[in-house]
Each structure stands twice: as structure tokens, then as C-alpha cells.
Amino acid sequence: GAVVSQHPSWVICKSGTSVKIECRSLDFQATTMFWYRQFPKQSLMLMATSNEGSKATYEQGVEKDKFLINHASLTLSTLTVTSAHPEDSSFYICSATAYLAGVKNEQFFGPGTRLTVL
Amino acid sequence: AQSVTQLDSQVPVFEEAPVELRCNYSSSVSVYLFWYVQYPNQGLQLLLKYLSGSTLVESINGFEAEFNKSQTSFHLRKPSVHISDTAEYFCAVSENNQGGKLIFGQGTELSVKP
Numbered sequence: 106g107a108v109v110s111q112h113p114s115w116v117i118c119k120s121g122t123s124v125k126i127e128c129r130s131l132d133f134q135a136t137t138m139f140w141y142r143q144f145p146k147q148s149l150m151l152m153a154t155s156n157e158g159s160k161a162t163y164e165q166g167v168e169k170d171k172f173l174i175n176h177a178s179l180t181l182s183t184l185t186v187t188s189a190h191p192e193d194s195s196f197y198i199c200s201a202t203a204y205l206a207g208v209k210n211e212q213f214f215g216p217g218t219r220l221t222v223l
Numbered sequence: 224a225q226s227v228t229q230l231d232s233q234v235p236v237f238e239e240a241p242v243e244l245r246c247n248y249s250s251s252v253s254v255y256l257f258w259y260v261q262y263p264n265q266g267l268q269l270l271l272k273y274l275s276g277s278t279l280v281e282s283i284n285g286f287e288a289e290f291n292k293s294q295t296s297f298h299l300r301k302p303s304v305h306i307s308d309t310a311e312y313f314c315a316v317s318e319n320n321q322g323g324k325l326i327f328g329q330g331t332e333l334s335v336k337p
Contacts, residue, residue, distance in 0.1 A: 109266075137323060139323075139324070139325070147329070147330070148313060148328065148329045148330045149313070149327045150327075151324065196264075198266050200267075200325075211272065211323070212323060214266040214267040214268070214269075215266050216265055216266040217264070217265065217266045219264070
């Protein structure tokens, strides 16, 4: 149980285009999803916290108009990188929290999406 | 504000040797502590966690970590490592009033050599 998927697993796009990444909780309802980015050989940096049905909360320094987050249902959150540039190339990872059988404050991570902007 | 420090960026060890990956945190409130493992080009997998109760927690593949409140540490140990343990390990902390928000350490690259 508690499986999180991401699609696509990798994407290559041209500079100036927009890219959408999906994060789904497959077997549970996730009221909260988180989006992280990870540069090579570095740690995960939290970008934003997404609650179903409300606006995402962005971390300091993250451009909300650049990284659009939508959390329309309890099983799906999307991250859209608008007008992508080479510096947006990174590994994007989502996670979801579930309140199952007393489990709380534990995040389940997706496999990540490798974005390369040419 | 909470923070997590992993003191060693790289830890090379020989197979079957013991290993300790260090993690210290700072927080003014109660915390939950986690260790995650990441294999190349993959997401994170939970290795073990401390939420409450016994301060010594174990994983199914032989790792253990001990929560030491006085030293604000949560070091990860394994008495005998395998080649397959080669991966990046992340320590993370969540304050119990922050809705599950995780703060990660910088990561430690464990490299097990034959």
C-alpha cells in the first residue's frame, strides 16, 4: 500500500515550452502532497506544499508563477513548469501524506521525474 | 527553525564492515525523524522512522538508528554492510506541528567496496 506514481519519468523539452508533471497516489487518498527538486549530488529542496482544493504554499525563493501547482483531487497533483529554461533542468520528486491506520506525518515518495531543458 | 546536518558527505567502506552515518538536528519542539535511501535515478524509500516510543528503531534489512534527545542525534548504523547497500542516504526531520513538512539533510553517499 501507499504507492505514489509520477508521470512522465523523464522528459526533454525545448527552452520556452511548458511541461506538466503528474503525481498520483494510487491506493490511498492524499490530502497533502509535496513537491521537491533535487540537483545532482544534492539534497531534496522543498518547493511547495499542496493541499487538495486549495492554493499551494510555496517555499521562500520559489516562483509560484513559474511552477504552477494544482491539486484538484485527493489522488492527483500536477506541477507545471512554465516557460522552462535550461536552469530548470532537475529531478522533480513528489510525495504524499496519508492518514492510514494511525500513520501520520509520514510521506510516501514518487519515483521522480527527470526534466532536461535544451 | 529546524535544520538537519549530515556530517559526512561520503562514506567509503569495505563489504562486511560496520558503518555509521551521522545525523544531527536542531529543533525547539518535538520531532519525528526519518532515514531515507535513494538509489541512482530513483525516488526515496523509507528506511526507518522514529515517531515515539522506543528510541531504537530497526529496518528489515539490518539498519538501525537511535534517537538521542540530549544529543539531538539520529545516527544510522549497520553492523555488516553489503555491496547492495551502496546508495545515497538522507536523514530528515518533521516537527509534529508542521503538517508533515520534511526538512532533509545534505545526504551521505555510502559506497561499499568488495
